[in-house]
Amino acid sequence: MTTIKIGHAYEDVGVSVTIKGKRSFKAKKAAKMKAQKQAITNYLKRVSPAAVGSSCEKQLLDDRAVLIQRVTAQGFAQLDNAFEASYLVRIDDEKLNYRLEELGCGSQSGAAEVVMLIMEEPPTKGDIAMILNSADASGTRKLRGLGPFVIFYTSYQRAIRDSIIEGANREGLKLTRLDTISDFQRMKMSNDDPLVGVYFDNDTEEFAINRRLTSIVKNKFAAKNTIILYYRIASLYFDQVSRKLSVTLSISLHDLNSGETKSVGSQEFVSMIPEGQPGLAIRDGLADVASNAASLLMNRAKKEARRMSSMAQAKTRSVNPSTANVYVKLNSKRTMYNLKKKLSDNMVQNSRIDGENLVISLAAGVTSDEFVFERLLAVLEGMGINIPDKNIQFKESKCFIEQ
Template structure:
């Protein structure tokens, strides 16, 4: 009977890990495009439309992740490499309108291959007009949110562990696991994160031989997590002269119950602009597995590292979009105004949007050629306006704009309903 239960728990654990790992490894993005071909709906024109949709999807995706590369030679090379970068394409509609055949498609792009190719061509997002450095660091976890019932006398599940047990002892191994997972996931998305322990000049800041230099360490005297203030001060002085973003991760909660055998971690990520002092929260993500009964504490230790790093990996799916927005914003010349063009289905709706926007964020607005044209006021950043003001106004009117319909291209932003 006991063996059967253990076997079922093991299978359940394996299934959970398999399902969640599959979602972690997903590096594909769908791009919606519409094309127009002069002529009737026939096989030859469908073939032309299919080819045009592939090319258009590559350029549209490039505009999203690195608009400064659109007019470079690498854009053509990416289009030429589309057979390797496109996973599949599906036609959603086709119709004859006037003298033209119009068709819409969803093109599935392999994000990892796309960004690897960008890097090979020297056109990745962080090598635009302004070089952007992204550091990875940690914010201290909340000790009260770490609960691990591992002592035999606590096996009833009603008392907390006395102290932090193996989590404190093996804390640096968790830090390395989470850090390395985030870096690996970011690399898949074409984002280069910099680890401080790669710099020789930072080695003197280590609190122990295996300190991964993420800015937090466990102090055995105070039995608490402490910020390495001297390291933070050195980071500020070392990177003050360049555009630098700090990706902060935090172990929001960590939990193991010896009765239910649940092992769960919750990770939060935020982005801090070292130059402007702005912080953007990405959010949090949890990850849970069931640990089969009878496993040694070392297996639980490794499991804690696994759930924490997997939660971080899932969260990076959200973080990459925020990072790209910040990088794109840094490439905009500060002396030039940002122009936001909004394409909506109704001119009446555009007038309502124009009226409801905060006037101090806009220097000039007009409806021209069926579009709402907005010149942003001096000092207003494109991503702050779009994601902090415009989308809120649109959603308040019942209009939801998908991420794929938002284009940040230098000092120009285009939004399509």
């Protein structure tokens, strides 16, 4: 049986940086480091905008040695008293997004939780066939070649579903399985129904949609930011003459709230079964090729999933621009009062000393991480106060800082 190993995914990010002074070895070294940091920031702006300027970004910048695979110089130029350098920075997509998820700053977290479900669009009988002999090579008679697929169809569904979920998890995305939610258990069409929304109807001899399931999914998740990842078996067959196994899968994503649907294309995978192998080898082989095609296709689907998730986050932030609060506890109330006077700018709505804390209410649209890392820490450092990272804690729209 031919197998495939799905390698680590990566993304190349082009950046240009400027360093004051003349071109030199030292300037090149500084430019390369600056380019690595800028590449990670640029990447975050696309996959998880809410993480930009936060403690998550700072941690990723500190971890850049394990997140960046390589840096390739593209060109250098001297502009008066400034040295400009361009680089192509290869980021380990899998490691960075997994790290984001660990830090709680993934594309599905932020202003609101984004739920991702995995479901199936039905194939047709013409898409799924088994050619039994050379006389049948031009077509498949009614159910003659379809029977084995009907019997084992849930095996293919599970293999595809598990492969897509594994690929998503490697990239820091979390997909929800409906069969793990108790409210949906009673909607199974059979004991081994994986609840992806499609089953084979023996009465009509057609692949059918579980309408009751899809209706309840829409009702239950309508109030949430929900993205449905749909896969479809565009073709699945075994040619007994050539002993070839082949599958073509397609994936699309649908935003349940906005109604936007985006296709990421299709992926084919082919393998061979030697003669003399038992029937179970064909079943398992088809499950394998379907699984491998799904893994390859997820390399494209992940980017679209993150884009939709980020857009859902941005929409939530614009609709609910809640006021963020920062709580600062310093060793001296007099110092907190002096800090209060230094923070009267357009990022701050009001501030007051409440008990042991200086409570800073931020202006509408200003996030706590944005204020802390772009303004507050710089002011504190100017006052001779350095706050260690472990003393900065974010919780939803609040931030707690202690000297």
